[in-house]
Amino acid sequence: MFTQNPQTVAMPEGTYVFDLRTCNRRLAFNRFFWNMIRPEARQAFWDDEEAAMRAAGLDDEEMALVRARDWLGIVQAGVNFFVLEKWARVVRKTNLEVYAIMRGESFEEFMQTRAVPHAR
Amino acid sequence: MARIIGGIGTSHVPTIGVAYDKGRQEDPVWAPLFEGYKPVAKWLAEKQPDVLLFFYNDHATTLFFDLYPTFALGVGERFPIADEGAGLRGLPDIRGDVDFQAHIGEALVNEEFDLAFFQNKPIDHGIASPLPLLWPHEPDWPGTVVPIAINVLQYPLPTARRCYRLGQAVRRAVESYPEDLKVVVVGTGGLSHQIHGERTGFNNTEWDLDFLETLRDEPERLTQLTHADYVRLGGAESVEQIMWLAMRGALGASLEEMHRNYYLMTTTAMTVVTYEERETAAAAQQREQEVA
Numbered sequence: 446m447f448t449q450n451p452q453t454v455a456m457p458e459g460t461y462v463f464d465l466r467t468c469n470r471r472l473a474f475n476r477f478f479w480n481m482i483r484p485e486a487r488q489a490f491w492d493d494e495e496a497a498m499r500a501a502g503l504d505d506e507e508m509a510l511v512r513a514r515d516w517l518g519i520v521q522a523g524v525n526f527f528v529l530e531k532w533a534r535v536v537r538k539t540n541l542e543v544y545a546i547m548r549g550e551s552f553e554e555f556m557q558t559r560a561v562p563h564a565r
Numbered sequence: 566m567a568r569i570i571g572g573i574g575t576s577h578v579p580t581i582g583v584a585y586d587k588g589r590q591e592d593p594v595w596a597p598l599f600e601g602y603k604p605v606a607k608w609l610a611e612k613q614p615d616v617l618l619f620f621y622n623d624h625a626t627t628l629f630f631d632l633y634p635t636f637a638l639g640v641g642e643r644f645p646i647a648d649e650g651a652g653l654r655g656l657p658d659i660r661g662d663v664d665f666q667a668h669i670g671e672a673l674v675n676e677e678f679d680l681a682f683f684q685n686k687p688i689d690h691g692i693a694s695p696l697p698l699l700w701p702h703e704p705d706w707p708g709t710v711v712p713i714a715i716n717v718l719q720y721p722l723p724t725a726r727r728c729y730r731l732g733q734a735v736r737r738a739v740e741s742y743p744e745d746l747k748v749v750v751v752g753t754g755g756l757s758h759q760i761h762g763e764r765t766g767f768n769n770t771e772w773d774l775d776f777l778e779t780l781r782d783e784p785e786r787l788t789q790l791t792h793a794d795y796v797r798l799g800g801a802e803s804v805e806q807i808m809w810l811a812m813r814g815a816l817g818a819s820l821e822e823m824h825r826n827y828y829l830m831t832t833t834a835m836t837v838v839t840y841e842e843r844e845t846a847a848a849a850q851q852r853e854q855e856v857a
């Protein structure tokens with residue numbers, strides 16, 4: 446079922462609209478990342494990733510994406526970036542590092558495209 | 566009567582908070598950002614508003630997608646600043662004036678803006694990133710905050726026009742409060758940036774500057790754009806600029822831009838602008854001349 450929302454017609458490529466249908470499909474996956482705002486959830490993830498994913502009810506595809514640290518794949522699957530960035534803190538990735546990965550570039554390559562390449 | 570004495574548009578990039586906490590204000594890559602906020606902090610120190618009324622967004626921190634409101638107003642004397650995955654920030658809790666918040670809520674609902682209300686919840690970088698650059702916090706913040714959260718994450722989002730009208734209704738709500746409070750309205754977010762998908766890193770300075778001109782002088786034009794227009798022109802996450810439109814809606818027709826700083830360092834065009842209503846600016850000038 447495609448959206449009839451006139452506000453989201455003609456979105457540019459490389460952009461993933463997080464809407465009610467996406468959210469409904471991936472609520473548990475989004476919640477898994479959202480939970481990382483709680484120190485107990487972060488500790489549980491550090492202690493045993495597999496157990497943490499099972500407890501959150503992730504499906505096989507979602508678990509594989511997490512294991513692979515497939516940032517773009519996770520977004521494409523339907524996770525909102527703002528819950529994903531909470532998990533980035535947990536696996537000690539800066540947002541700039543995640544941005545480079547999503548663009549398919551090395552960190553240095555990505556920073557060379559920025560206005561202040563040596564900014565951190 | 567409470568009244569609006571000005572407006573601020575500001576980015577709310579979370580790394581501003583990180584740089585602030587690490588004391589990087591003098592670091593050459595960050596100084597153009599922090600220097601750009603000094604005139605804003607000075608302006609606020611001179612104007613001494615009692616209240617900063619924020620149109621901001623929660624980044625799925627305070628609220629999760631199992632119940633994600635289109636508009637939500639926070640009510641409380643204290644709001645802790647949220648842990649967003651990296652721990653707590655060591656800033657004092659944000660202060661609130663419950664009676665004023667409740668009045669704004671009542672007035673808006675009676676104008677058919679059927680808001681949700683949240684209490685006893687932490688607030689994330691949507692407010693907490695710029696707040697310490699605007700107001701001092703030692704030993705405590707000098708005033709209170711009215712937090713109005715707008716959904717800019719989960720489509721369907723409120724339209725640009727709806728946000729502008731919310732701002733207009735907020736002005737009437739403020740002006741119907743009997744106590745003599747001075748209020749500055751703040752819209753946070755933007756300007757151009759995209760931080761998800763292959764299009765990550767998109768910026769458009771030409772559009773950003775055009776947006777600022779149009780917002781000041783012809784805001785109605787910006788209410789006609791769709792979310793996809795904002796995304797195409799400024800990147801996916803720049804759609805949060807509809808919160809600047811809410812701020813603009815709360816201000817009068819003719820505005821003076823008192824200060825502007827625009828610094829595109831890596832991925833977000835970090836921007837801060839302060840506005841006064843032109844009548845106010847003229848009156849202030851006249852007062853100065855009279856004193857002289």
Ligand SMILES: [Fe+2]
Nearest residue numbers: 577622754805
């Ligand atoms: Fe944001």
